[in-house]
Every structure is written in structure tokens, then in C-alpha cells.
Amino acid sequence: MGKSLYITEKPSVASSFAEVLGIKITPRDRKRGFAESDDSVVTWCFGHLITLALPDEYDPIYKQWRIEHLPIIPKEYKYVVIDNDGVKKQFETIKALMTREDIDLIYACTDSGREGEYIYRLVYEHSGSAKPAKRVWISSQTEEAIREGIKNAKDINEYNSLSDAAYCRAKEDWLFGMNFSRIYTCMYGRTVSNVVKEEKSSVIAVGRVMTCVLGLVVDREQEIRNFVPKKHYGITASFLSGKSNLEYKGKWQPQKKDKDDEEKYIEKKEAEEVIERLKGKVAQIKKVDIKKKREQPPLLFNLAELQSEANKKFKLPVEKTLEIAQKLYERKLITYPRTDCRVISTDVLAEVPKVLNGLFKNPDYKENVSRIKEFGELRVKKTTKRFVDDKKVTDHYAIIPTYVTADMDKMDSNSKKIYDLIVKRFLAIFYPPAVYNTVRVETHIDEEVFVSNAKTLEDPGWKEVYEVTSSKEDDATNVPIHLLKKNENCKVEAFDLDEKETKPPSRYTDGSLIITMEKAGKFIEDEELREQIKTSGIGTSATRAGIIKKLKDIGYININPKTQVVTPTVKGEAIVEVVRRTAKELLNPSFTASWEKGLAMIENNETTVEIFEEKLHKYIMRTIDKVKRSKGNFNLASIINRSY
Numbered sequence: 001m002g003k004s005l006y007i008t009e010k011p012s013v014a015s016s017f018a019e020v021l022g023i024k025i026t027p028r029d030r031k032r033g034f035a036e037s038d039d040s041v042v043t044w045c046f047g048h049l050i051t052l053a054l055p056d057e058y059d060p061i062y063k064q065w066r067i068e069h070l071p072i073i074p075k076e077y078k079y080v081v082i083d084n085d086g087v088k089k090q091f092e093t094i095k096a097l098m099t100r101e102d103i104d105l106i107y108a109c110t111d112s113g114r115e116g117e118y119i120y121r122l123v124y125e126h127s128g129s130a131k132p133a134k135r136v137w138i139s140s141q142t143e144e145a146i147r148e149g150i151k152n153a154k155d156i157n158e159y160n161s162l163s164d165a166a167y168c169r170a171k172e173d174w175l176f177g178m179n180f181s182r183i184y185t186c187m188y189g190r191t192v193s194n195v196v197k198e199e200k201s202s203v204i205a206v207g208r209v210m211t212c213v214l215g216l217v218v219d220r221e222q223e224i225r226n227f228v229p230k231k232h233y234g235i236t237a238s239f240l241s242g243k244s245n246l247e248y249k250g251k252w253q254p255q256k257k258d259k260d261d262e263e264k265y266i267e268k269k270e271a272e273e274v275i276e277r278l279k280g281k282v283a284q285i286k287k288v289d290i291k292k293k294r295e296q297p298p299l300l301f302n303l304a305e306l307q308s309e310a311n312k313k314f315k316l317p318v319e320k321t322l323e324i325a326q327k328l329y330e331r332k333l334i335t336y337p338r339t340d341c342r343v344i345s346t347d348v349l350a351e352v353p354k355v356l357n358g359l360f361k362n363p364d365y366k367e368n369v370s371r372i373k374e375f376g377e378l379r380v381k382k383t384t385k386r387f388v389d390d391k392k393v394t395d396h397y398a399i400i401p402t403y404v405t406a407d408m409d410k411m412d413s414n415s416k417k418i419y420d421l422i423v424k425r426f427l428a429i430f431y432p433p434a435v436y437n438t439v440r441v442e443t444h445i446d447e448e449v450f451v452s453n454a455k456t457l458e459d460p461g462w463k464e465v466y467e468v469t470s471s472k473e474d475d476a477t478n479v480p481i482h483l484l485k486k487n488e489n490c491k492v493e494a495f496d497l498d499e500k501e502t503k504p505p506s507r508y509t510d511g512s513l514i515i516t517m518e519k520a521g522k523f524i525e526d527e528e529l530r531e532q533i534k535t536s537g538i539g540t541s542a543t544r545a546g547i548i549k550k551l552k553d554i555g556y557i558n559i560n561p562k563t564q565v566v567t568p569t570v571k572g573e574a575i576v577e578v579v580r581r582t583a584k585e586l587l588n589p590s591f592t593a594s595w596e597k598g599l600a601m602i603e604n605n606e607t608t609v610e611i612f613e614e615k616l617h618k619y620i621m622r623t624i625d626k627v628k629r630s631k632g633n634f635n636l637a638s639i640i641n642r643s644y
Contacts, residue, residue: 002104005041005097006136009110009119012330013141014044017109020146033093041097045110049091050122052174053078067186071179071624073617077171079122091123098129106133108156109149113338113395114603115542117159118166135159139348140335140402165603168612172595173208175620180206180586183627188578191636196571204575205554206586208595209539210547211579214556215587216516218568218576220508227504232265234498235275237450239283239443239490247493248479250443250450268497275495278445283490286449287442290482293455294433296386297462299342300398301425303541304518306337306418311511314417315564318510318545324418325399332404334422338542339396340518343389346382348397353378355426358403365423368465372430379430387429400426424466431462439482443490454481509564510548517544520593538592574636582630583623 006021008014011030018025021040029035034043055062055072057080062069081091097103106129110116117135124133134153138145184204193202235252252274254266301309306325307318316324325337360369372378380387401423408416439454454477457463508516517538539547548566551557556572559565568576576587585591598615601607 001039002102003036003039003041004105004107005043005100005103005131006107006109007094007120007123008042008044009047009116010330011044011046013109014042016141016143016330016332017146018042020143020150033090034097041103043094043097044090045094045119045123046087046090048119048122049082049087049094050079050126051082052170053080055178065182065186067183067628070183070628071175071620072182073175073620077174079126081126091126094123095127095129098124098127098131103131106131107136107150107153108133109136111338112137112139112336113542114162114166114169114540114599117162118170121163121166132156138336139396141330141332142402142404143332145402161603161605164609165599168602168609168616169599171613172599172616175616176208177206179620179624180211180583180627183624184575184578184582187627187631188636192571192574192578195574195636196569202571204578205556206575206579207547208586209543209592210551211575211586212538212589212592213513213517213547214551214568214572215576215579216513216589217508217551217557217566218573219587220505221568221573224504224507229504230265230502231268232500232502233268233271234266234500235271235450236496236498237278237283237443237445237492238494238496239450240493241285241484242489242491243485244483244488246479246481246484248441248452248477248481248484250441250452253449253451255447255449265502268499271497274448275497278448278492278495281445281492283443283445283450283492285441285484285486285488285490286444287440288482288484288486289440289442291438292458293436293438295436295461296433297428297431297466298425300344300387300400300429301422302340302342302398302518303337304340304514304537304544305342306399306421307545308511308515309421310418311509311514311564313421314414315562316414316417317549317559317564318514319549320414321418322545324415325422328415328419328422332402333406333419334402335398335400336396337399338540339399340537340541341393341396342398343387343392344397344400345390345393346388348400349380349382349388351403352380354403355401356430358405359401359423359427361405362408364408364420365427368424368427371464372427375430375432379432428462428466431465432459434461434463435459437482441481441484445492452477452479452481454479508566510545510559510566511564513548513566514544517547520589537596538589540596577636582627585623 006014006017008017014035015025018035021037021042023035023037023040023042025035025042034041036042057078058072058074062072081088098106106124108117108120108124110120133156135156135158136146136149136153138149181204184206185202189201189204192204193200196202237250237252238247239250240247299305303322303325307321310316310321311318322337325334328334329337356369356372359365382388399422401419406419411419435458437456437458441452443450443452506512518541520537538544548557548559551572552559555569556575558567558569579586598607598612602609602612
């Protein structure tokens with residue numbers, strides 16, 4: 001009987017598999033690129049080893065960037081080993097192992113997702129091997145998860161639709177990048193360089209997702225720049241209640257003609273007229289509405305929410321958060337981080353007691369877990385759809401801690417912060433809701449209504465464990481207005497005119513930009529289309545941080561290192577303006593998300609590769625032709641100059 005070959009995505013993951021298989025990887029093994037025992041061989045990739053070839057691999061004429069060569073749409077795509085000595089050596093090592101006579105079966109152990117599948121399939125395809133293969137699909141790197149993953153590995157062909165989607169994604173990005181970057185550089189590179197005062201003609205990098213994200217940043221900046229503040233006015237009345245003798249304040253609520261009307265902005269003159277009309281009149285309390293409000297624990301983290309939270313709380317760049325989360329995953333401390341899901345599946349629920357016991361051994365969380373045990377039966381069950389829902393789990397469930405007890409003393413500061421966020425968000429779901437006492441009082445003077453609000457925390461519930469940034473409720477008061485009585489008359493002691501000013505939207509941080517990319521559907525007016533793509537944002541959880549980083553690295557956006565606020569550069573604005581006037585759909589989030597939806601449909605066997613690629617090729621040909629015809633239709637320099 002021959003040996004089994006296990007191929008992981010990274011050397012660090014190979015160590016986890018080797019440990020389960022009873023193999024110790026020595027320094028000599030690291031150097032030669034694999035380790036083996038009597039029945040198993042473990043090897044590893046360095047992420048991507050193979051990539052799509054550049055256009056000049058198809059024809060040397062493509063070394064020159066010329067408009068007349070476009071569009072470039074290969075009939076068959078070429079792939080090359082990445083031009084790096086270490087990568088080339090490792091590919092040859094894996095290739096030799098895959099074709100070795102004593103290897104009977106191959107286990108694909110790359111990351112369980114589209115890109116991991118793509119990495120493995122390319123290596124297998126270009127090795128020339130015809131050996132049978134199985135797919136190991138896991139969501140954590142614990143010994144138990146790996147052992148179960150190997151035991152339950154399925155035939156690789158069951159993941160063919162995932163592989164098809166991965167190949168289509170790569171081809172799609174290649175076609176967008178190679179064709180649009182070339183045509184925009186050829187037609188508008190010199191124009192852009194003149195605007196930004198660069199000596200050399202600019203290379204304009206255009207990408208299916210990247211350019212759309214740049215458009216979001218530029219649009220927000222222009223919205224802020226063009227914003228005209230508008231003053232508006234409100235009225236605050238100071239009351240003294242007749243029976244309870246309480247002094248309290250109320251905010252005037254201008255009457256809306258319709259419930260759906262937007263907030264009414266009042267001019268100074270109108271507000272002053274209201275005050276004059278109400279002076280000297282008696283007020284009466286018409287409503288004292290006392291309610292208990294229950295606030296449920298927040299949903300578990302997916303990657304976008306984790307990145308956003310870390311960005312808000314710790315000003316960590318989204319790329320850094322992903323890097324930390326990946327390391328925590330490889331150290332077996334958390335589950336797979338590149339997930340869009342915010343719930344767990346019913347089968348994971350069975351592992352929860354083991355995870356809680358693992359956290360109980362950690363001094364940082366012992367008290368929290370003890371409280372959960374005091375509550376008795378776990379609050380989260382199969383029927384708790386807020387946190388457990390098989391229908392919402394796709395490739396991976398939400399990010400949660402594993403049962404492995406972390407040694408916090410061996411963690412750097414940022415790793416501790418990210419791990420702590422994940423653990424506390426997980427522990428919070430086993431706590432009861434936070435309970436607030438809310439009071440709303442309506443005081444009437446004639447037909448005008450003044451509202452007073454109060455909110456007090458009665459039972460912190462889950463807020464014992466998970467710290468939420470406190471934000472004071474608008475117009476909330478500390479006065480015990482719950483003591484006021486309905487129909488009680490009040491003296492009006494004073495009216496104050498409140499001057500306010502409308503504010504522009506906030507600039508994106510890289511954390512809020514990640515969330516915006518994930519929730520692309522909010523930009524789509526068409527309800528049917530919005531429903532279709534609600535699970536497909538701009539990019540994927542695995543790629544979003546890298547896209548933002550690339551935009552920064554190539555000088556299209558700036559990210560403030562202290563605040564993480566994102567702003568476009570002049571070059572970034574110039575490129576968006578060029579695209580807006582030639583192929584504006586490239587800036588449209590719904591357009592970009594619809595391509596992502598197409599890939600998801602391939603993955604789910606809802607469409608075919610042939611149908612997808614036919615639509616893709618037609619779009620590329622049609623749009624390249626449209627851009628070709630656009631030359632000279634606008635003066636970019638004057639447009640950009642007007643913006644500054």
C-alpha cells in the first residue's frame with residue numbers, strides 16, 4: 001500500500017497537519033520542502049505558486065501597449081509558475097511528489113474557500129499528476145478538526161463548481177485589468193500625468209473591484225467638498241411640573257404632514273413665531289410612556305465586522321487585522337477568519353461546551369465563563385436562530401474561539417486585542433439581554449408637542465462581558481421624569497432657541513469602507529436586484545483588505561495612520577473622472593457586485609462557466625469599443641481644477 005500526500009497552503013499549516021499525522025518537520029525537511037513518515041507525506045505551498053500569464057506570453061506584440069491590440073481575450077488561458085526562485089523550487093518539489101510512484105492518494109488541505117481551491121487546482125493541473133484526490137474542508141486548525149477533516153474528506157470532484165468559480169474569477173480579473181488598464185493608460189495616461197504634474201505618462205491601473213472602491217472614496221470626498229451647511233432651529237422648553245415639582249426640559253417636535261416626511265428643518269423666524277405664540281400659556285403632560293427595552297447581544301463576528309470593530313476601537317488597519325486573525329487561526333486559537341457569515345451551524349453547537357471549558361482555563365475569561373455556568377442551561381440552542389442557523393452558513397461559520405487555551409503572555413499587544421474581541425463577542429451570546437428602562441414624556445402647549453426622553457440601564461446582561469462604545473442618547477435626561485403624571489399641568493419657565501447646522505457625511509475609514517464593500521446592496525435602488533446580490537458584496541472577505549491596501553500603495557488614496565480616515569489623491573480623483581465619463585458602470589457598486597453574484601451562481605450550479613464567460617467577453621468587447629470612441633470628449637484638467 002502506497003502513501004498519502006497532504007498539500008497545505010502555507011508551511012505553518014503544514015506543521016499542524018504533520019502533528020496530527022505523527023510527523024515531526026525538521027529543519028532539513030523545511031529546506032527540502034516536505035516531510036514524510038512510513039505512510040504519509042506533508043508538503044506546502046507559499047500561497048499562490050502559479051498565476052495567469054501576461055499578454056506577451058500569448059504574443060510578443062503585446063509587450064507594446066497599443067489601443068489597436070485591444071481587447072485581448074485569449075481562446076485558451078496560459079499559466080506560469082510565479083517568477084521567484086523559492087516558489088519555483090517548491091513547485092518542482094510538489095510536482096515530483098504528486099507524480100511519485102509510491103503516492104496513491106492526494107489530500108487537498110489548502111484553505112477551505114475559493115482561493116484555496118484555486119491554489120491547489122493549479123498546482124495539481126500543472127504537475128501532470130492523475131492521482132486520485134480528496135478535499136479536506138475544515139474551519140479550524142485544532143488537532144480534532146484536522147483529524148475529522150481528513151476522516152471526512154470528500155472526493156475532489158465534489159468541489160468542481162467551487163473550482164470553476166475560482167478559475168472564472170481569475171480570468172475575469174485578468175480581462176478587466178489587462179484590457180482596461182491598457183486602454184486607459186494609452187488614451188488618458190498623458191492627460192492624467194499633466195493634471196497631477198508628473199513628468200512621465202501615468203500608468204492607469206483599473207480593476208473590476210479596485211476601481212469601484214476608488215469611486216466610492218472619490219464620491220464621498222466630492223460630496224463633502226460640495227456640501228453647503230444649512231442652519232436650522234429648534235426650541236427647548238423648560239418646565240416645572242405642578243404636582244411632582246420636577247424641573248425638566250422638552251424638545252419641540254414640529255408636526256409632520258405625513259408620517260413618511262423627512263425631518264423638518266425650521267427657519268429662525270418660524271421658530272421665533274412659535275415661541276411668541278406659546279408664551280404665557282399653561283403646559284399639560286399628555287403622555288408618560290414607561291417601557292422596558294431589551295437589547296440582544298450583537299451577532300458574532302465575520303471578517304468585515306471584526307475589521308471594522310478593530311478599526312473603530314484600536315485604529316488598526318483592516319489589512320493588519322486580517323493578518324493577525326490569520327495568525328491566530330494558524331495557531332489554532334480561532335476558527336477560519338475569511339468568512340462572511342455571522343452565525344454558527346447546529347453541528348458546531350455541540351462543540352460549544354468544550355470551547356467554554358477551554359476559555360475557563362484562561363484567567364482572563366474564567367469569571368465570564370463561571371457566570372455563564374451560573375445561568376444554568378446554555379441560552380444558545382438549535383432554535384436560537386439569531387446565532388444558530390444552518391441556512392445562513394455557506395463555506396464557513398462565524399469567527400469564534402476554539403477550545404485551545406491561549407497563553408496571553410506570549411501574544412503581542414495587537415494580537416491580544418483581536419483575540420479578546422473575538423472571545424468576548426462569543427461569550428456575550430450566552431448572557432441575557434441588557435435591559436433598559438425607557439421613558440418618553442409628551443408635554444403639550446396648545447397643539448404643540450414637546451418631548452422628553454430618559455433611558456437607564458436596569459440589568460447590564462451581556463454588557464458585563466462585551467464593552468460597547470457608549471454613545472449618549474439624543475436629548476436623554478438624567479431627571480427622574482418617570483415620576484411625572486399624565487394630565488399634570490406644568491409651568492413653562494423658559495423657551496430657548498436652539499441653533500443647529502446640517503453636517504456633511506463622514507469620510508470613510510478603512511474599517512467603514514470594508515463594511516460598505518460588504519453591504520454593496522444598499523446602493524441598489526432596484527429591490528429585486530438588491531435581493532439577488534444581498535450575499536455578494538464588492539470583492540470577498542478574503543480580498544477586500546488587500547484591495548484597499550493596493551489603492552494606497554499605488555497612490556490613489558491616502559489613509560491617515562492615526563485616524564485611519566481614507567481620502568483620495570488628486571490622481572485617484574482624476575482617474576475616477578476619466579472612468580466616469582467613459583465607462584461609468586465600472587464605478588457602480590451594483591454592477592461590480594453583480595459580477596460577484598455571477599461567480600456565486602457558478603459555485604452553486606445555478607449557471608454555467610460558458611454562459612458566464614460569454615457575458616464577460618461581450619461586456620469587455622463592447623466597453624473597450626465604447627472607451628475607444630470617447631477620446632477628446634471632455635477637458636480633464638478644468639474638471640479637476642474646479643474641484644480644488
